[in-house]
Amino acid sequence: MNRTLEHILPNVQKPARYTGGEYNAVVKDKKQIKTRFALCFPDTYEIGMSNLGCRILYGVMNQRSDVWCERCYAPWGDMEEEMRREGLLLYGLESGDAIADFDIIGFSLGYEMAYTNVLNMLDLAGVPLRAADRPDLAPMIVAGGTCCYNPEPLAPFIDLFILGEGEEVTLEYIDLYQQANEDGWSKEEFLQEAAKIPGIYVPSLYEVTYRPDGVVEAVTPKGETPATVTKRIVQDMNKAYFPVKTIIPSTEIVHDRVMLELFRGCIRGCRFCQAGYAYRPVRNRDPKLLAEYGKAACEDSGYQEMTLSSLSSTDYPCLMELCDDLLDYCSPRDIGLSLPSLRADTFSMSLMERLQRVRKGGLTFAPEAGTQRLRDAINKNLREEDLLQSCRTCFSGGWNGVKLYFMLGLPTETDEDVLGIADLARKVYQTWREYTPNRARGVRITVSTSWFVPKPHTAFQWDAQIPVEEYQRRVDLLREALRRDKSITYNWHDPETSYLEAIFSRGDRRLADVLEYAWNHGAKLDSWSEYFDFQRWMDALSACGLDGDFYAHRVREKDEVFPWAVPSVGVSRAFLWHERELCYQSVTTPDCRTRCSGCGANHLLTGGGRCG
Structure with missing residues (x-):
């Protein structure tokens, strides 16, 4: 264990959050690895270790002999304070190495109130927050999860977003990254090629314009970038990876089962x-x-x-x-x-x-x-x-x-x-x-x-x-x-x-400035009442000239261009x-097993199968 870490741990709550070494954790020989991946969950160890999706991705990547995926969680305030005082950078639990030295840093996004944790973790890692300020291929900052169906508030910070289920597409972009590394591609060249992989949304390859009233006017792809990116799904769940051998936590977690x-x-x-x-x-x-x-x-x-x-x-x-x-x-x-x-x-x-x-x-x-x-x-x-x-x-x-x-x-x-x-x-x-x-x-x-x-x-x-x-x-x-x-x-x-x-x-995307302002003024761990400060967010919106009610309390027009115009879940x-029209008539729609309503999602199945 890092000596600085040994010095810090007696001063913090629940030190087992930060030590690693759990049963079934994967440790590999760095000399045999082509790609190091930091799988980051922007909340505490107890929350992140309970996430089944992260357990699946951890296992999928570590099945590969040339990839080493390590875990990283948001530290609690006492640990962050000690890390900043001692100059200890955010690290992977398996190796203790700073994640800034990894090839890819990936975030799982399941809740909007965790967005400031993404910024805080990047800063704790010593990585510039904005994608435009990271000109090199490494570390590549990626994100997946349900929040990525509208990734725009985080778009200026993330290099690429994964839409849908990540088991297959993650390995595909890792392969592409290895090719880029070996052939000496620039970051821009890599992102242009990554955007061709189904399910990958590269926000820097789209230009967003606004009407005078603040509504999005258009989201325009640059060059040959696709106008729509449809989510990826696993076609056959019987062939999908399941984490039978999963990491057993060193301390109590939310879903310990x-x-x-x-x-x-x-x-x-x-x-x-x-x-x-x-x-x-x-x-x-x-x-x-x-x-x-x-x-x-x-x-x-x-x-x-x-x-x-x-x-x-x-x-x-x-x-x-x-x-x-x-x-x-x-x-x-x-x-x-x-x-x-x-x-x-x-x-x-x-x-x-x-x-x-x-x-x-x-x-x-x-x-x-x-x-x-x-x-x-x-x-x-x-x-x-x-x-x-x-x-x-x-x-x-x-x-x-x-x-x-x-x-x-x-x-x-x-x-x-x-x-x-x-x-x-x-x-x-x-x-x-x-x-x-x-x-x-x-x-x-x-x-x-x-x-x-x-x-x-x-x-x-x-x-x-x-x-x-x-x-x-x-x-x-x-x-x-x-x-x-x-x-x-x-x-x-x-x-x-x-x-x-x-x-x-x-x-x-204009909300990225609000996120950064709030973070700069102390916002972090916002899903925890101990840290949440509503007034700080109101100040951030005001400082950036934006009105929260415009986003939360406004009815959209039928044909309005949404900020999430590019991502598609496959439903028309x-x-x-x-x-929505049926809602206002209080009319129900039968479930998919009773009758297919033609939402469009069946087209995601190879061969045009039927769901259910």
């Missing part, structure tokens, strides 16, 4: 859900293969909990078969099996009986809206009777806790819809009273609301976020309606981070607009 990815995509068409559109089309994994992965991962890691992961686990066609296979293994070993993504209309007695064979956790359902009209408007395709029937099932089976998730501020929402949340929660409580075998245990019903954020590439990408004052009024309305219900706990999301999320999720804009 085996995570089995059942499938990618979602058959549902919830109009607010970016993930539901971005991960289309649906591609399932074989249940026998999943069972093998799960058992092998538990044997290797010693984990006592397994989670079946997807956007909607109960939509997996072979769920019962898989659960039976896994439970035969888990039950005698006291390994917990959990299904975090349950739909209230597909939770059944047979599924409950299976889950009861192992440790019984809480159940979570997401009705999203309090009335049938609004659930139809957002295409949730969930009936009140379905939710209550699922609650009858779980309460009669001995569960005494249910969490219910909703959103406030959805398009077309009225006060009646807000009060409908309280009404639905009370009906769940009455269901418990009628069906529980043991009232003496009591019940825990938790209602949680978040503030709706309209996202790019969804049916609501044209819609406005409601003003903060209106959001707070609706929170107060619901809180008052639930005040006398002692068995119902109400939690709500703070509006300040959701407002910034709305700004940056649909923002343009015409389809999304039609879905």
